[in-house]
Amino acid sequence: MQLDFFPSRALTVYLAKLFVVRILAVLVMLVLVLLMLDLLTTTGKILAVPGNGQSEIWTYATLRAPQLVARFLPYSVLLATIITLVTLNQNSEVIAMKAAGLSAHQVLAPLLLTALIVGVGSFAFNERVVTRATATLKAWDANEFRQVPADSGVRSNVFIADGPDILSAASVSGQGDDTVLTGVSWYHRAPSGALSDQVRGDRATWTGDGWRIENPRRFDVATAKSDSPESLVIGRGVTPEQIRLGSIDPDAQSFWELSRSIDDYEVAGRRTAELRSKWWHKLAGPLSSVLMPLLGAVAAFGLARSGQLFVRAVIGMALGFAYFVVDNAALAMGNFGGYPPLLAAWAPFVLFALIGETVLIRTEE
Template identity: 70%
Template sequence: MQLDFFPSRTLTLYLAKLFVVRILAVLVMLVLVLLALDLLSETGDILAAPGNGQAEILQYASLRAPQLAARFLPYSVLLATLITLVTLNQNSEVVAMKAAGLSAHQVLAPLLLTAAVVSAVSFGFNERIVTRANATLKAWQAAEYGPIPEAAAGDGAAAGVRSNIYLTDGDHILSAATLAGAGEQIVLTGVTWYARTPGGIIREQVRSPRATFAAPGWRLENPVKFDVAGAVTDRPAAMVVGENLSPARIMLQSIDADAQSFWELGESIDAYEAAGRNTDEMRAKWWHRLSGPLSALLMPLLGSVAAFGLARSGQLFVRAIIGMALGFAYFVVDNAALAMGSFGGYPPFLAAWAPFLLFLLVGETVLIRTEE
């Protein structure tokens, strides 16, 4: 019986149902509370754009909710684990299962199986919904909640729209709020060109609502040029800047890892490597696309300390706090390792997977030492 992790189908379904209901309840509660707080800070900016109203606020909520759900799903699994196990312990159901001959791993097996399913669903949700919401929301925010460029509209992934473009052409700088299209059909909006001296001092600033490829360079439409030395403003009919900035370079520079799917990001990494660019940050995020959703699988193991030990011993609350501390410690270490991997402090694979493997061993050790 000790080698059979699911000795009872009825018990497995019972525990899995309890766990799923609590995960959904906690997740909905967290998303609603955090979304309400987020709307309090963003509603003013949304309504400041001409023509925006309630529909745009609801649109923002529909784009922000998937981001919050993806971010806080592991936290929901952790809290649901503690709630489920503490309730089972208080009702002496864990004692009954142990008396029937179940080991600690057999008690946790239905929760681990449910968490594995949640991890798989989370990965699919991130790939199909969250990446598209990221791309669309960033493009909308870059347009200051105004209309997104027409070339970017259509697909749920904002059909190639990218935001916050920043490029250097020698000493000069080209920045754009959004980019739409691809190749020679690229359209930049909210463009600013900074012409600098070899010492890095800005001598001229040019602003334009729109720029297109001029082969070579980028043609600024209705530019407003400001000469810093003479404090003179000029409005030429048109202007071409950035002749060394090719469409291929702009497309390569403007990649947003959070707005690309797992497979698209892999292709972008290959393109960066072919161009001789550093890929540590992108590769760390690529690996984290796998290890991130799997963090839900760790939560039942880290929170299992709350399941065992007699409730009447008075230590149940302390055990729940220990389980919560272990879970939140994982998130702190995971974020720190990912940040270290992004700027080359850790190898990308280690940055993404070391926290998961470390806390897998910690959770298993705590479970064995306290119960088995």
Template identity: 70%
Template sequence: MHLDFFPSRTLTLYLAKLFVVRIFAVLVMLVLVLMMLDLLSTSGDILAAEGNGQSELLTYVSLRIPQLIARFLPYSVLLATLITLVTLNQNSEVVAMKAAGLSAHQVLAPLLLTALAISIISFGFNERVVTRATATLKAWEASEYGAVPEAADLRANVYLTDGREVLTAASLNGRGDQIEMTDVTWYRRGDTNLIVEQARSARATYAAPGWKLENARIFDVEAATERQAESLIVAKQVTPAQIELESVDPDAEGFFELSDSIEAYEAAGRRTSELRGKWWHKLSGPLSAVLMPLLGAVAAFGLARSGQVFVRALIGMALGFAYFVVDNMAIAMGNFGGYPPLLAAWAPFFLFLLIGETVLVRTEE
């Protein structure tokens, strides 16, 4: 029996089914509660935009829920692990499995396999759904919840420089010569780097070279006068290729798309450590679900009548949440250049893998 990593097929399916049902239940509970709290803080801003109503609130919910699912799925796996293992322990099912000759690792094997499947599904969900929802939501927020953007290539809060000229846009969509900016502001600085002229436009397109601001309102700072121009060409040195580099949002790009962006940054001699860290974390983040059964395994063992089940559950929860704290800290340190990207993304995973395995072996094996 000890030579087989998995228990019998019946027991494996039984444990996997228990685990999946509890993961789904906990995830639904967390997403519903957090979505309601989120709506309480943002519904006023959404409804403040002219013409917005219930349909826009539902649109916001449809864009926000994928982000909540991606963020809190590992937490759901952790809580589901504790609920499943505590229930099995209290019903003496763990005692029965160990009496049948199963080791602690064999008891956890179905949960680990299920968590691995959840990780794979989570990666695909992030690639196909979450990145697109994030790009659309950020662009919508940048336009202050006006018309809902429909384009796929959406980016928000773009900031570009051309010598003493600065060009900003609330949102941007399209690629190459077809790029279109909305809510555009252009600044021209003088010899002392102070702004001497400003122009605002609702829309800007590529003019090859430069960017054409339509119906621009131009304000002369020195003369304190404003005038209207049907069109204005600005930032002639800013190219679509530069915009592609400046407007990379790792949260709104998939794994393979972000790989291309990193290569473009490296070819341009730009710093890529932050993007590289986010790129690695697109793998380590979903895979963190595999750690949760191991970190919460301490709740499965020990006699229920000893009165220590609750304490063991607290220890498992503490280990799980400690991982998320350390993981976020490592990513932040990687963004600031304190850690190499590979170390920032993977060190917490392997550290807590060793911690969980050590606790399990020392206490149960």
């Protein structure tokens, strides 16, 4: 196999341009279609809140679009790979390149380099845009699309155990003694383990010895009666530090922020397998774009007139989508401790890189 992977600058630029244009076209198409479908199901919830209007719908769209871009960029690279290589094959351009002495790896090298640049750009985009949009959107959604407190550290959907009791909050803002919980629920259990009573409130603040709920609404399970006491303090064993550790969302934190959160968890003696799996996947996820030209390479070769071009394209697409299925399954296994975090994030990448390289060498080299 020749080691000069870019023997022609003109050919490298030509293939890279073809590939980039198709990646952008497929990505824009996917994001627009999926965003419109998402808006069809969410617009009603947004407009149901008094005061919300068209500006809030646009806000939702601008927050949701980066998530869709991050999630479907690797799919776009896969589909763009298939489209690009099938087009080159049908126009006999692959045959011309191989007749000029280029190996299969040299034909794919410009696409792999482009995919690597896309992967690095995807990582930067996730760090600077997607994590912030995710944190804001989750907090807004948890607050049922009502106005979210103006705080850059808003977190959502927090569940903390205080012995047999459970404290939950739809969103958390502030830090330390200034921590504020909104959408609060308190589940108190009797010594027997059965649910004794439930308390709900719109807002709770730290008093130094528990959380004071504003406008509490209490329901007694035994008597099936409810009341509204003027003042109620709950969760005396739950501190703001526990709230901070319990409100960590890996998808809403950048790579370096998540590193610090993992260190805090380890100091507190808490389990970090799920966070470490997501931490490693912040690197492996964007780099999955590099695999797509390799997995879709089977569509580039073989005679277009042989009738096998469609079959080859389907095989390339099947290999690409099989990677995403295995990747999600491995990440799920890593989240609950079935796989070590490093293995959960990188095993699918390495496995399918070997599969793609094997198929390419056995069929074309």
